[in-house]
Amino acid sequence: MISMETIFPALYILAAAGFILAIKWMNSPVTARRGVIVGEIGMLLAVVGTLLRHEVVNYEWILIAFFIGSAIGVPIAYIMPMTAVPQRTAFSHACGALASALIGTAEYYRQTPHGFVMGALIVETLLGFLTFTASLMAFGKLQESLPTRPITYRGQNIVNLSIFGLAVAIGIFLIFVPEQKWLYPIFMVLALVFGVLLIIPIGGADMPTVIALLNSYAGLSASAMGFALDNKLLIVAGALDGSSGFILSVIMCRAMNRSFSNVLFGAFGTVQTAKKEAVQRPVRSASPEDAAEILDAARSVVIIPGYGMAVAQAQHKLRELHDVLDRRGVEVRFGIHPVAGRMPGHMNVLLAEADVPYDRLFEMDDINPEFPRTDVALVIGANDVVNPAARNDKTSPIAGMPILNASEARTVMVIKRSMSPGFAGIDNELYYMDKTLMLFGDAKSFVANIIKELNALVPVGAH
Amino acid sequence: MSKYEIAIWVFMLAAFLGFELIRRVSPLLHTPLMSLTNAISAIAVVGAILITGEKNATMLSKVLGFVAVVAAVTNVVSGYLITDRMLKMFKKRGDK
Numbered sequence: 242m243i244s245m246e247t248i249f250p251a252l253y254i255l256a257a258a259g260f261i262l263a264i265k266w267m268n269s270p271v272t273a274r275r276g277v278i279v280g281e282i283g284m285l286l287a288v289v290g291t292l293l294r295h296e297v298v299n300y301e302w303i304l305i306a307f308f309i310g311s312a313i314g315v316p317i318a319y320i321m322p323m324t325a326v327p328q329r330t331a332f333s334h335a336c337g338a339l340a341s342a343l344i345g346t347a348e349y350y351r352q353t354p355h356g357f358v359m360g361a362l363i364v365e366t367l368l369g370f371l372t373f374t375a376s377l378m379a380f381g382k383l384q385e386s387l388p389t390r391p392i393t394y395r396g397q398n399i400v401n402l403s404i405f406g407l408a409v410a411i412g413i414f415l416i417f418v419p420e421q422k423w424l425y426p427i428f429m430v431l432a433l434v435f436g437v438l439l440i441i442p443i444g445g446a447d448m449p450t451v452i453a454l455l456n457s458y459a460g461l462s463a464s465a466m467g468f469a470l471d472n473k474l475l476i477v478a479g480a481l482d483g484s485s486g487f488i489l490s491v492i493m494c495r496a497m498n499r500s501f502s503n504v505l506f507g508a509f510g511t512v513q514t515a516k517k518e519a520v521q522r523p524v525r526s527a528s529p530e531d532a533a534e535i536l537d538a539a540r541s542v543v544i545i546p547g548y549g550m551a552v553a554q555a556q557h558k559l560r561e562l563h564d565v566l567d568r569r570g571v572e573v574r575f576g577i578h579p580v581a582g583r584m585p586g587h588m589n590v591l592l593a594e595a596d597v598p599y600d601r602l603f604e605m606d607d608i609n610p611e612f613p614r615t616d617v618a619l620v621i622g623a624n625d626v627v628n629p630a631a632r633n634d635k636t637s638p639i640a641g642m643p644i645l646n647a648s649e650a651r652t653v654m655v656i657k658r659s660m661s662p663g664f665a666g667i668d669n670e671l672y673y674m675d676k677t678l679m680l681f682g683d684a685k686s687f688v689a690n691i692i693k694e695l696n697a698l699v700p701v702g703a704h
Numbered sequence: 705m706s707k708y709e710i711a712i713w714v715f716m717l718a719a720f721l722g723f724e725l726i727r728r729v730s731p732l733l734h735t736p737l738m739s740l741t742n743a744i745s746a747i748a749v750v751g752a753i754l755i756t757g758e759k760n761a762t763m764l765s766k767v768l769g770f771v772a773v774v775a776a777v778t779n780v781v782s783g784y785l786i787t788d789r790m791l792k793m794f795k796k797r798g799d800k
């Protein structure tokens with residue numbers, strides 16, 4: 242006989258299948274939107290399946306909570322500008338992590354579990370609480386309501402590790418003696434504090450790795466909840482999210498030639514600040530008019546955007562530049578470094594928002610062989626990801642980091658506000674090369690001026 | 705097999721499946737991918753509903769569960785909607 246009790250496991254299985262398909266379809270922009278739809282259906286089935294369970298009898302609180310959650314979630318999704326996507330993601334991680342930490346806490350006080358279940362609960366709440374505060378900190382830094390510079394002090398790593406060690410030790414103790422209820426709030430506070438301390442030394446350029454890592458923790462926390470509640474759907478969905486965040490953070494680390502521990506405990510960007518007094522070296526600078534002439538004479542142009550493009554909101558102007566050059570028969574492509582921006586894939590979303598067709602966006606490995614055949618590499622708001630020191634200078638802090646080989650193009654143009662060094666505080670040889678022209682000014686207005694000059698040139702087809 | 709053993713098997717297989725699937729996603733879509741997996745991880749909403757709606761729920765469970773449902777639903781709703789909003793923008797040349 243078919244009853245509710247046989248239906249809900251089936252709904253959960255379908256939900257898990259939906260999540261798996263959703264991620265599978267994300268591998269191509271053609272199928273990705275279909276992926277979102279099956280993901281949504283999966284979530285709907287999971288929620289309906291849960292509401293129908295006989296243990297669930299009180300609906301008022303749940304419905305009110307659904308209403309409030311949607312009332313917060315919908316405006317966030319539609320009002321947030323695309324440049325704020327990294328912040329939104331961090332905020333969302335915080336919400337997910339908070340949910341799983343609170344559920345773990347409620348479970349603990351409800352039934353004081355022992356053994357395996359208590360172990361899962363400790364993992365769930367530890368990851369949940371630390372990811373909650375860490376994500377809020379990341380949110381603050383990305384939103385720039387907190388200082389974005391890495392903040393370091395002597396003994397920082399020792400302080401952080403001892404707090405984490407203490408939280409873990411109390412956690413393990415609680416697994417064996419869960420009745421010691423007074424210890425739980427201490428465990429909770431330590432996990433929350435560790436989350437804050439973990440992000441304090443992280444600088445903006447490391448955010449892509451850190452966000453991916455927090456994504457992974459939030460997933461693992463949900464998965465641990467699945468172990469505690471003996472719920473396979475939670476285990477599967479959490480594991481998918483956990484592995485996704487993990488892979489993305491590995492990709493980000495590789496793209497910077499750094500290890501996890503170096504990202505988390507290395508406090509990049511403080512190393513070089515005291516290095517040699519920067520000697521003023523001559524650079525060649527050029528006007529929008531010069532730049533327009535060179536671009537017009539080029540056959541192929543590769544634009545390399547970085548976080549500076551996002552800050553200056555120059556993506557729409559870049560698309561115009563792309564269109565104008567395209568009409569004049571110049572091939573324009575975009576070369577995107579994996580860690581450009583503040584989260585994985587950040588540049589792609591901004592350029593897509595500005596209607597740059599995605600077949601014009603190239604990954605580092607695909608565009609690098611093209612540079613020797615490229616007439617102009619136009620660097621806009623990027624710095625370390627085109628610094629030849631990564632390949633040539635073994636003593637450089639970014640030595641070994643894979644870069645976009647802009648320096649191999651026939652002419653390099655760099656739009657930059659001033660000669661101040663980039664995030665890592667490292668001087669960039671690229672700027673002093675004979676073939677490099679520095680275009681000083683605000684990225685957005687400079688590109689606008691280039692476009693104006695291009696339009697003033699001889700009409701299309703006249704040459 | 706105990707239920708814990710089964711749970712660990714499920715976790716291991718799902719994690720490997722996740723690795724294989726994610727490796728195939730082009731870097732072009734890494735941001736929407738992260739939004740999507742983030743929305744999926746809000747499956748915590750299942751646990752939150754169970755805690756909040758239970759017959760003998762204490763006030764503490766109810767309050768914690770309530771906040772958890774709000775947080776998880778915020779995550780689900782904003783996650784899916786913004787993923788779709790982003791994906792809508794990815795167009796090939798000539799697409800209208």
